[in-house]
Amino acid sequence: MSSSSDAAPSSDAAPAPGTAPDPGASPNGTGRYDGKSGFLARPLYAYLMEHGSPPDGVLSDLAAETAALGSVARMQIPAEQGSLLTILTAALAPSRAIEIGTFTGYSALSIARGLPAGGRLLCLDVSEQWTSVARRYWERAGVSDRIELRLGPAADSLAALPAEPVFELAFIDADKTSYPTYYELLLPRMKPNGLIIVDNVLQSGRVLDADVTEPSAVAVRTFNRMVADDPRVQVVMLPVADGLTIARKLP
Numbered sequence: 001m002s003s004s005s006d007a008a009p010s011s012d013a014a015p016a017p018g019t020a021p022d023p024g025a026s027p028n029g030t031g032r033y034d035g036k037s038g039f040l041a042r043p044l045y046a047y048l049m050e051h052g053s054p055p056d057g058v059l060s061d062l063a064a065e066t067a068a069l070g071s072v073a074r075m076q077i078p079a080e081q082g083s084l085l086t087i088l089t090a091a092l093a094p095s096r097a098i099e100i101g102t103f104t105g106y107s108a109l110s111i112a113r114g115l116p117a118g119g120r121l122l123c124l125d126v127s128e129q130w131t132s133v134a135r136r137y138w139e140r141a142g143v144s145d146r147i148e149l150r151l152g153p154a155a156d157s158l159a160a161l162p163a164e165p166v167f168e169l170a171f172i173d174a175d176k177t178s179y180p181t182y183y184e185l186l187l188p189r190m191k192p193n194g195l196i197i198v199d200n201v202l203q204s205g206r207v208l209d210a211d212v213t214e215p216s217a218v219a220v221r222t223f224n225r226m227v228a229d230d231p232r233v234q235v236v237m238l239p240v241a242d243g244l245t246i247a248r249k250l251p
């Protein structure tokens with residue numbers, strides 16, 4: 001697997017994934033929420049969380065088990081992002097979806113729950129250890145029959161797929177330095193109007209700072225420019241968690 005620093009921004013830590021923060025606390029001393037939505041004032045983030053659907057017992061238990069893994073838990077998407085993935089998936093009703101970067105399965109479960117009858121999700125990851133947690137929760141949630149997990153470097157798994165436009169939804173959340181590679185391998189495999197959703201595109205704000213030379217931040221900065229300039233897609237960047245890009249493949 002890639003290093004967690006490459007797979008996740010370094011400052012997207014605490015609170016425990018899948019839970020709302022304590023709006024009264026400000027451990028970073030800035031008055032701003034110090035988790036993935038660091039650009040929001042803490043009370044505003046708490047308000048946002050109070051006005052969205054909460055995760056159910058399976059997602060909450062998965063988040064708790066992931067949190068117990070320690071600092072790597074910061075790689076998991078937060079609850080509101082999981083809800084967004086389920087909503088987008090249900091609205092798009094893709095017969096085939098793909099995820100690059102599965103970890104303990106929170107985002108995959110969120111996508112799988114939005115799939116229509118007969119819809120399938122292909123998950124790519126390198127970690128047997130982390131995805132074994134995912135498999136247990138997919139089983140418990142009753143969605144394991146609609147998810148296929150392929151272990152190995154995602155670029156290899158993607159390149160091995162037929163170069164046909166079959167996917168209607170893709171979620172990229174693996175090693176950041178490979179984002180441009182994943183995007184280029186995915187785009188020809190997306191159907192017209194298919195959505196490529198990309199996580200951590202703000203890198204906790206480090207994309208703004210030209211002095212930051214950390215490979216993941218540099219790669220994401222380059223990637224963001226590349227997608228914004230790509231005439232093959234319509235793109236919007238959303239301030240959800242650590243930044244979420246949605247690119248629609250133009251017909």
Ligand SMILES: C[S@@+](CC[C@H](N)C(=O)[O-])C[C@H]1O[C@@H](n2cnc3c(N)ncnc32)[C@H](O)[C@@H]1O
Pocket residue numbers: 001002007008075076077100101102103104105106107108124125126127130152153154155173174175178
């Ligand atoms: C940020 S985590 C994914 C979080 C997940 N989407 C969730 O909601 O919990 C990144 C994942 O990418 C995987 N990864 C890192 N490098 C990879 C590579 N080259 N190919 C495939 N997966 C990779 C890691 O094993 C890790 O599980």
